[in-house]
Amino acid sequence: MESGNMRYLAPKTVTEAAQLLADSDGIARVLAGGTDLLVQMKAETIAPDLLVDIKHIPGMREITAEAGGWRIGAAVPGAHISEHAGLKADWPGVVEAAALIGSTQVQGRASIVGNLCNASPAADSVPALVAADARVQITGPKGTRDCAVIEIPVGPGKTTLQRGEIVTAVLLPARTGIGADACLRFIPRTEMDIAVCSAAVNVTLDESGRCSAARVALGAVAPVVLLVEEAADILVGSRLDRATLERLQSVCSKAARPIDDKRGTAEFRREVVGVMARRAARLAAERATAKAGEKA
Amino acid sequence: MALDEYEKRDFQVIGSRPVRPDGIDKVTGRALYGADAVLPGMLVGKVLRSPHPHARIRSIDTRAAAALNGVRAVVTGADFGEIRKGETRNVAENAMAFDHALYDGHAVAAVAATSEAVAREALKLIEVDYEVLPHVTEIAAAMAPGAPVVHAGFVEDSVPDGFSENVTARHEFGHGDLEAGFARADKVIARTLKTAATHQGYIEPNACLASMGPDGRGDLWCCTQGHYFVRQLCAEIMGIEESRLRVTASEIGGGFGGKTTVFVEPVALMLSKKAGAPVKLVMSRNEVFRASGPTVSSEIDVKIGMTRDGRITAAEAELRYQGGAFPNITVMFGAMAAFAAYDLGAVRTVGYNVLTNRPKQAAYRAPGAPMAIYAVESVVNELCEELGLDPLEVRLKNAARKGTKSSYGPTFNDIGLVATLEAAQAHPHYRAPLGPNQGRGLSCGFWFNFGGNTSVSLSVDMDGSVSVTEGNPDIGGSRASIAMMAAEELGIPFERVRAIVADTASLGHNDVTDGSRVTFAVGLATIKAARAAKKELCKRAAMMWGIDEEAVTWENGCAKPSGPNAGSFEPLPIEKIARKSPRTGGPIAGHHEVNAEGAGVSFGVHLCDVEVDPETGHTKILRYTIFQDAGKAIHPDYVEGQMQGGAVQGIGWALNEEYIYGKDGRLQNPGFLDYRIPVASDLPDIDTVILEIPNPGHPYGVRGVGETGIVPPLAAVSNAVSHAIGTRLYELPMSPPKILKAIREG
Structure with missing residues (x-):
């Protein structure tokens, strides 16, 4: 990875790092782990003029x-x-x-x-x-x-x-009450892959074991991660029972706005993102219930 | 056929599992691969590639690039002009487009510069004037009347009238009366099956360092499976005699058939010639996917007739393979191999090669066989399901055996198919219970194997240790196996033998490391070279003792008097004879040159259990067992490794690997992120059962084992998935979207 005039700097403060980026007149990039950036540079999709490594700034690795x-x-x-x-x-x-x-x-x-x-x-x-x-x-x-x-x-x-x-x-944020989250991703293999679709569910339970708050987010089924409020509404007030989770699955599938590409068809993503959401919700519920058990 | 070589004996070294001699170098980084070669003053070579799948090159303006400070040479197709005919011309045109860009990624120009940055800048300054032409990347579209002609002038006489000019060859094999055979069947099933193009997926990208001298002599270092063939191709392309070019093979980070030809080597040589300096050229992963040689994609029609009790009465197949923009004979191997596992009264296969705007295919482990046998083994299983028959019993009932006239012509000698099927039947895997959403699949596999031109030299060093010089790159542990055979024959410890791979100037011609030939053919030549050295050692001992040469025998690394009449002498170990060699006639060595025949075909049977997630179509391989005939396993670790490696690659073909082309004719997934080979966590431990049915054509009974292992997994996995989901897919890869769709459509 050779480049004509690329500069690499490792400032010791955030202010200094921000200033370097702001003052740069070419393509500047922040380097943390570099697992995306270095691959892009190697593939010649970008050729930065300035790399600002933030790993040496106090607190960045804590x-x-x-x-x-x-x-x-x-x-x-x-x-x-x-x-x-x-x-x-x-x-x-x-x-x-x-x-x-x-x-x-x-x-x-x-x-x-x-x-x-x-x-x-x-x-x-x-x-x-x-x-x-x-x-x-x-x-x-x-x-x-x-x-x-x-x-x-x-x-x-x-x-x-x-x-x-x-x-x-x-x-x-701080956890209020008894709660847990879970995240599942679908890939054709078991690792080293890009999500075909994914879902994360975060639930809070009240003292009676009912869901008092929830957030449901879907990945790789729209240009940005989707926060599906309608799906969360289904969970709130329920005991996260099977019928509720099946409704969640269907709402998540409907909320998805996927595309066809080399990693999967839109039809497949829409269907499977619902499955991921249902399974993630069940996993989050199991974790929260286990915590409730520990407290009791 | 050399069928009298085998001699039963007890082995000392063969069959043991010594530590591999190349292991420490490879894990410490001391081993030198293709990109590790360096020379003083060497330049960096880089290639400009066509973004179009098909275009006429009107002109290439390289003036601005050549004028850039640091650029030392620019080459285009014009530098390779007026090249001979035949395959060498195709190899040259594939390495550098002449007047047409024939696929996305086809090289159109190259530069040599003092740094990578300058080389990259220079490529941007090259102006290519393309006239974009209609393209075709799929088999059916390329065969259709009126399809864009990919590359004119290759149609052979075997192709009947009425085909598109993209169909370049027709091959036919078989015997018997098909019509009568199908008439006798109780059930006939005809299906069309498809497989995608896959890449060998070697870890090490193709790389070379070329240095052409002003006197027309040159040196080339490269990662290759066959440096003699590299020399032959490159010398012809460069217009020099073979002896003027010395080629040295580096360590090789995988090849699987893909490194049996050249891609960047002639370009580096031409750049070096023009620049007057050494040039290193290393392909990026993107270039490897777009412009080295993947295997063919296929469409195969299979029709098989079976009686109620499971006897196959007739079988036929039409195979259509595309292997890119140049002709190849892979479909011929497919047509030969398709029904090899069966003893058939009536069989016919017809194969067509089809040109498309894709990269020129290269060999890939048992080229042409996995897809053909996938199609056949899928339909055989479907017949078993329809007729309620045990698929293993049916294969035993119809198995090819000694005396069977094979579907491709020859009559089989000793073969191991029945033994492997019986071993599978007796194995606990075959009867293990299955859970919900789980299924079990079975498939046979076959490969011809090859012998070929081989030259080996063995020298007894002055301290009695032994050096073996061979000319085949070690791609699957051959240095270990060859050293073991030398040690066995000489009766000395494995650790006292070192085998090295020499350059093209050091030995007679050696064919490429392919066809599972090395352990067989180089092993055979090594044994014979060792026998020649033993004869010389006995002669020297006789001189030392002052007795007749015929009165000395060789045993456990020592010369001994052959009997009481020969006189009474203490055995003379190899090191004593070696040390005295200056006084008994000089250095002691043996060599052997042969065009080896009698390679002996190899059969295998694979059993596979899968679990399919019915909500996502995700397939998990739960259990996998391989049964394969190795003739004689020289180093069982390597034999198991070959069997397991083949299975893993075949599992990749079955589940996720595919070349994906967009409507624009460009490859959509030129990298390991979206070209999905199996990763370690995708796989269970793969169990192996080695059978040893000696090959009559080898002194120790060896059969090649490198290729058969990739043949059965496609159908074994597909049959297991069908069993798990209750419906059958006829297309590979069986990626999750396809499986989920099949489940939904029932």
Whole structure:
């Protein structure tokens, strides 16, 4: 991977990194795990003039408890997420979604922020982040802001991030009440693949075991991850019984707006995304019920 | 046929499992692959490829590229002009388009520059004026009357009138009265089955380093399955005598038949000649998919008649294969192999080769056989289902055996099909219970195997250790197997023998590492070279003892007097004879040259269990067992590895692998992300049962084992999926959308 004049810089602060990006007059890219970026460079689909490596900025590779929830730094690799007991207890669906990215080797580098900013409609971890109602913290030339994950991608390869802005962390909210999430992806193989479709479901149970809150997100069936409120409405107030989950399946299939491509037909995606949603909801319900059992 | 070679004996080394001699180099990175070759002052070569599936090249303007600082040479088809005829011309035109771009990815120009960045920049400056022509990438469309003519001038006399000019050859095999046979059947089933083009999927992309001197002598380092053939092709393309070009094969990161020809090597040589400097050319993965040689795709009509009790009365097939824009004979192998497992009174196969705007196919493990046998084994199973018969019993009832006149002509000698079927029948796998959504499939497989031109030299070094020099790249552990055969024959430990693969100037001609030929043919030549060396060792011992040469025998690595009359001497070990060799006539060596015959066909039977998710169409392979006749397993680890590797590739063909072309004629999935070969977590441990029915044509009974293993999985998996979902698919790959659709349509 040789390039004429590409610069590689590894600043020590976010402000400095944002400034470098803002001042760059060519193609500039943030390098975290690099598992998308380096592949694109090798395939000659992009030839950046500037790479800003954020791995050396303090906090970027840390997972910390914050406001009852969790802060995951932008360069935390999937392998660290998978081994974090606190995250796994609160957000098992987010953890399993992060673990879907790539392979064992890729997990040593790949970050969920990178997965989000790459803005693929098939991003493995984004449906789970949306179902979790996760937010991201952003630093840019004008300072720091935060916004919901779902507001970042706007289409394949496109985000709402402004020039010079860097996503520095994912913020997972505090769990209120008894709840759990789950995420399932369909691929023809068992790993190292791009989602044909995926679904993430996050549920909260009240003391009687009824679903009091839910979020349902679908991946790879539209230009962006879909948050299906109608599907969540079906779950709320139910005991997540079989009939409810079958209605969820049907609503999710209807909500999907997939396309035909080399990875699957639209017809197949529409049908299977419903199956993934139903199975994910059942898994989330089982996890939440198990937690309720532990408390009782 | 050499059928008197085999001699029963007890083995010391053969059949054991020593540590592979190339293992440490490969896991530590010390092994040198195609892209690892370097020379001082070498340039970087890069190829410009056509984005169009079919176009006339009106002109190519290379002036701006040639003028770029750092560019040392530019070549186009014009540099390869006036090239001879036949296959070498096709290879050259495939390496660099002459006047037409014939497929998406066809090379149209190349540059050599001082850096990769300059080379890339130079490619952007080359202006190609294309006249885009109508294209065709699918078999039926290419055969249709009025189809765009892909590449004119290849139609052979065997093709009857009335076909599209894209149909270049017709092959026919068989015997007996089909009409009478079908009349005797209680059930006749006729189906059309299709398979997709698949790539060999070797990990190492094609790579070479070429250095042409001003005196017309050259050197080439490349990853290849056959450097002698590389030399032959490249010398002819470069217009030089073979001896002027020395080719050295690197370690090889997989080939599976795909590296039996050249793609970038002639381009690198031509760039080097023009630049006056060495040129390294390494294909990217994208280039490997678009412009090296995948295998054919196929459409096959099969019709088989069977009696109520399971006897096949007649069988016929028409096979239509496309292998890209150049002619090939893969469909002939398919037509020969289709019914090889059966003893048939009436059989006929007809094969047609069809040109399309796709890359020139290359060999892929048992070329042409997997798709043909998939079609036949699917219909045989369907007949068994319809007639309520056990598919294994039916195959035993109709199995080819010694004395069977094969469907492609010759009469079989000792073959292992019945033994493999019986081993499968007796195995616990065949009777293991199945759960819901699970199914079991069975298929036979076959490959011809090959012997061929082989030259081996064996030298006894001064300390009595042994070097074997052979000329076939080691693609499946052949250095280990060959060293084992030398050790066995000489009666010395395996560790005292080192086998190396020498360059083209070091030995007589060696055919390509293909046709599962190396362990058989190079092994045979090694044994004979060792016997020649043993004879010399005995002669030297006789000199040392002062007795007649005939009075000395060889045993356990030592010369011994042949009996009490020869005199009483302590056995002389090989190292003592070697050390004294300067005083008994000089170095001790043996060599053997042969065009080996009697390779001995190989049969296999595969059993496969699957579970299909009825809501997604996802197939999981639960259990897989292979039964294959190896004649004699020299190093059983490698034999098992060949069997397992073939099965895994065949599972890939069955489930997910396919070349996907868009309406624009461009390849949609030129990378391993969307060209889905099985990954380790997709597979169970693959169980192997090696049968040893000695091949009469080899001193130790060896049969080639490299190719048969890829043949049965297609139908074994398809039959298992049919069993699991209760309906049959007639097209590969059986990707989840296709399976789910089949389930929905019942």
